Amino acid sequence: EDQVTQSPEALRLQEGESSSLNCSYTVSGLRGLFWYRQDPGKGPEFLFTLYSAGEEKEKERLKATLTKKESFLHITAPKPEDSATYLCAVQARGGATNKLIFGTGTLLAVQP
């Protein structure tokens, strides 16, 4: 069964304190791995798509990496506005196009 597990469930950082969020996945053929950010009361907002092991993508203070079993979202020198829930999702080959399997997310709190 296709599955996504994110850790930790919650993470509290001081402003400027870099860290990483983990997303482990089991999927019968990976079509793509997606990172989304979700603010309270809002829908998920797209951050990155990674397609193959070894791929990396960056956006401001965020950098996403992918291996054959997991993905990391590295946050460098975070700011309070980076506080949100970060969601990881995979799209498997063979299923309905664009159907995503989500993890339960990591709730990040960055304190000034």
Added chain:
Amino acid sequence: NAGVMQNPRHLVRRRGQEARLRCSPMKGHSHVYWYRQLPEEGLKFMVYLQKENIIDESGMPKERFSAEFPKEGPSILRIQQVVRGDSAAYFCASSPDGGPQRKLFFGSGTQLSVL
């Protein structure tokens, strides 16, 4: 360019009533997806629709739930005879086409509370 619009934002129903959730996709998008987010759980896929067609409803409960995306107007997720377990946030997402690996644009969701 307006994003994905969902209404209502909050919907309160009593057990046994019907709930109708609406979703207008982004301009130029013809593919709509519904997801449900239960407390302490991740987003779960429910159904994927194209204009006038249901492409994949593998995540939709077999009874009481239905979805449509007519030629004109918004996509509708309909829940008949609601029960307390239906209380959740329902998110709609859209994409311009059904190609693989397309990123999805999500609305702000409808929070359904069943009393």
